[in-house]
Amino acid sequence: MNRKSILALLSALMLSAVAVADEGMWMPVLIQNKIVDMSKAGGKLSAADIYDVNKASIKDAIVHFGGGCTGEIISSKGLLLTNHHCGFSQIQSHSSVENDYLKDGFVARTMGEELPNKGLNVKFLVRMEDVTEGVLNGYKEGMSEKERSSIIEINSRKIIADATKGSNLNATVESFYYGNQYFLFIYKIYRDVRLVMAPPSSIGKFGGDTDNWIWPRHTGDFSIFRVYAGKDNEPADYSPSNVPFTPKKYLKVSLKGYKEGDFTMVYGYPGRTQQYLYSDAVKFIVDKSNPLKIGLRTLRLNIQNDEMSKSQAVRIKYASKNANVANAWKKWQGEALGLKASQAIEKKIEFEKEFDKWSANRPEYNGLTNQFRKLYSEIEPYSILNDYINESVNVNELPKLAGTLSAQLSKMKNEERQSVEKYIISQLRDFYKDYYLPIDKSSFVAIMGEYDRNIDNMYKPEYFKSIIGKFGSVEKYADYLYSNSLLTDSLKAYASVKNGSFADDLTNDPATIFYNEMNRDFNSRFKPALNDMNEKLSLLYRRYLKARMEFEKERNFYPDANSTLRVAYGKIAGYSPKDAILYRYYSTIDGIMEKDNPEIYDYDIPQKLRDIYKNKDYGIWGVKGTVPVCFIATNHTSGGNSGSPVLDEKGNLIGINFDRVWEGTMSDVLFNPKICRNIILDIRYVMFVTDKVMEAKNLINEIEFAK
Ligand code: ARG
Ligand code: GLU
Numbered sequence: 001m002n003r004k005s006i007l008a009l010l011s012a013l014m015l016s017a018v019a020v021a022d023e024g025m026w027m028p029v030l031i032q033n034k035i036v037d038m039s040k041a042g043g044k045l046s047a048a049d050i051y052d053v054n055k056a057s058i059k060d061a062i063v064h065f066g067g068g069c070t071g072e073i074i075s076s077k078g079l080l081l082t083n084h085h086c087g088f089s090q091i092q093s094h095s096s097v098e099n100d101y102l103k104d105g106f107v108a109r110t111m112g113e114e115l116p117n118k119g120l121n122v123k124f125l126v127r128m129e130d131v132t133e134g135v136l137n138g139y140k141e142g143m144s145e146k147e148r149s150s151i152i153e154i155n156s157r158k159i160i161a162d163a164t165k166g167s168n169l170n171a172t173v174e175s176f177y178y179g180n181q182y183f184l185f186i187y188k189i190y191r192d193v194r195l196v197m198a199p200p201s202s203i204g205k206f207g208g209d210t211d212n213w214i215w216p217r218h219t220g221d222f223s224i225f226r227v228y229a230g231k232d233n234e235p236a237d238y239s240p241s242n243v244p245f246t247p248k249k250y251l252k253v254s255l256k257g258y259k260e261g262d263f264t265m266v267y268g269y270p271g272r273t274q275q276y277l278y279s280d281a282v283k284f285i286v287d288k289s290n291p292l293k294i295g296l297r298t299l300r301l302n303i304q305n306d307e308m309s310k311s312q313a314v315r316i317k318y319a320s321k322n323a324n325v326a327n328a329w330k331k332w333q334g335e336a337l338g339l340k341a342s343q344a345i346e347k348k349i350e351f352e353k354e355f356d357k358w359s360a361n362r363p364e365y366n367g368l369t370n371q372f373r374k375l376y377s378e379i380e381p382y383s384i385l386n387d388y389i390n391e392s393v394n395v396n397e398l399p400k401l402a403g404t405l406s407a408q409l410s411k412m413k414n415e416e417r418q419s420v421e422k423y424i425i426s427q428l429r430d431f432y433k434d435y436y437l438p439i440d441k442s443s444f445v446a447i448m449g450e451y452d453r454n455i456d457n458m459y460k461p462e463y464f465k466s467i468i469g470k471f472g473s474v475e476k477y478a479d480y481l482y483s484n485s486l487l488t489d490s491l492k493a494y495a496s497v498k499n500g501s502f503a504d505d506l507t508n509d510p511a512t513i514f515y516n517e518m519n520r521d522f523n524s525r526f527k528p529a530l531n532d533m534n535e536k537l538s539l540l541y542r543r544y545l546k547a548r549m550e551f552e553k554e555r556n557f558y559p560d561a562n563s564t565l566r567v568a569y570g571k572i573a574g575y576s577p578k579d580a581i582l583y584r585y586y587s588t589i590d591g592i593m594e595k596d597n598p599e600i601y602d603y604d605i606p607q608k609l610r611d612i613y614k615n616k617d618y619g620i621w622g623v624k625g626t627v628p629v630c631f632i633a634t635n636h637t638s639g640g641n642s643g644s645p646v647l648d649e650k651g652n653l654i655g656i657n658f659d660r661v662w663e664g665t666m667s668d669v670l671f672n673p674k675i676c677r678n679i680i681l682d683i684r685y686v687m688f689v690t691d692k693v694m695e696a697k698n699l700i701n702e703i704e705f706a707k
Helices: 003-019 029-040 088-093 144-166 280-311 312-341 344-359 368-391 397-412 417-433 437-454 462-471 472-484 490-499 501-509 510-551 589-595 609-613 661-666 683-692 697-702
Strands: 062-065 071-075 081-083 120-129 169-175 182-189 192-198 223-229 263-268 566-571 575-576 581-583 584-589 628-633 646-647 655-659 678-682
Touching: 003 472, 029 566, 062 081, 071 263, 071 417, 071 472, 071 655, 081 655, 088 192, 088 312, 088 683, 120 566, 144 169, 144 182, 169 280, 182 192, 182 280, 192 678, 263 655, 280 312, 280 368, 280 437, 280 697, 312 344, 312 661, 344 368, 368 437, 397 417, 397 472, 397 501, 397 510, 417 490, 462 472, 462 510, 462 589, 472 510, 575 661, 584 589, 589 609, 589 628, 609 661, 609 683, 628 683, 646 678, 683 697
Parallel strands: none
Antiparallel strands: 062 071, 062 120, 071 081, 081 223, 120 182, 169 182, 192 223, 263 566, 263 646, 575 581, 584 628, 628 678, 646 655, 655 678
16 A cells, blocks of 8 residues: 555544544434434434334344344344354254254254244334333432332332233333433343354354454354244244244345445444443453453363363353353453553543532532542442452352252242252253363362452351361362262252252252352342442432533433443444554455464364355355455444444445454443444355355345345
């Protein structure tokens, strides 16, 4: 590239950062407020095209997939597109050493071959509505937070009951801006969702955890499902007689491509962001919480990776668990780096100084900063303990099953023996199917060892101190626990179910006792104080947000993500993470070939893809002698936006969102438009893989292409 074009690219990059706001995840029901801005950025949709309750709109093609991802409907017969990593646990659970769909991929050639998935559902939003007034009905300024919460709970329950009475709908009331506003969400949940196609992991998870959270990227991160309904098109439990769901709306696929600067919109379910954190909270994340959690997960990952590399069966068993542990582990590292590089803490402190000056003579807001300071220093040891509970005490698989199953069984005491047995057996089956004791036990030794070394004695349960005293070390205690628990030996466990003693045996089991004692102590000695401080914090944040909306009059505030449907929009754009480095905005199949490596599991592409590449057999999916694979844009997204449709200015599907770039993973806390980019799988690569690699012509024929 010559100097002139570099300059042109640079100035385009800078322009695109200035020209659109990019930051923000907007509520569909209020999208009217953003339409002018969206059309300035190139959008051509009306508010009613995006969200409407009276006629079909794009929202009717979007689902919350399995509670943690997003999906979109792409045919009149309920065909659904999401990420490979979103369908990963389903693909994994249908896989075995003989039928390894993780490794080889899966295609249903007819609808009869589509695979049902226990527990998987998709949620369509019927409508959303501001219910702040009703939720706060009866609340008066000056009431305690406890009183407020109980009023909110009672009112919400009534609002939900009224909204769903006599219907098959579900509803929730969610808080926005830390309880300054409340919205009702009404959903229709479909429970029969079947797997239709998954590419091999060497395409769908290409680059594995090495490439995860990184640009340039070449991951074909998609899988295809189908929603089924009863004969009346309403939700139904799985049944062979169910029929493909007929959607109100499905997305059309656009093959026309895009260029830098083009408008894009992401429509989906971001999980959780914390954009308005006080500086001390960011400091805690960067200096304490992230490093601690990363350290604990590093220990677990090393153990898992080691065992997985030794056995094909273990690799399949732990594929999904391992991916989950690794994903946040890596993100936390990028987040801490990005927050430092963006000087997030310094910027927050600067802002807070200005805010303090402004609030000094406003009695209703005065002193907020000091109160934040004080509370954050009080809460720190409790938060650290809480991190250890979540990342070491409660992630040991066998004790966790023992403790949770035993609690569940005591709730089922009065139920019929047969149904209780059935329940236990299904729990045990699910557990043993993906369990490998040596991993769990080594993990226990490693992470409970960290707990033992790093947690101050006063925060440890007497029980823990006494077992370590008695056995001499965590390791020796683990030897005891993992050889004497009933769950250690699956045959013994099933036998004890048969002879009716399972529930009693489990109550007295060392694994149950460990899990229960550790949690009981935390819940009784520390949890109440932690909850109390969190309550105080949420009150502070409520006031802080209200104050900031007055202080920053010009700013267009958007609520933190809370797993409700949002719209983000922006432009397709490369970025420059560092001096002298410029990233182009798209990747191609040529990059896959550069990374291809038969020696490394995550880079060992199917031979078929190599052959196709050699013969340049790209069909109608190729562009100028190559196939586009991924691209990046300035849309503000978060975890949960995986699988979200990425739409062009007319609302046609150009890609599937699946990740963010390394330098921008801090966008949950601070969005920096210069470096925050979402990573999108190009829909043409999806079609190419479906058609040429998987040869699923039936699916291609089912999809409608935009003209
Ligand atoms: N980073 C993406 C997301 O947050 C993709 C994760 C896929 N999982 C993985 N371990 N590679 O979900
Ligand atoms: N991969 C993420 C998910 O599973 C989306 C990427 C992100 O966190 O931005 O939702």
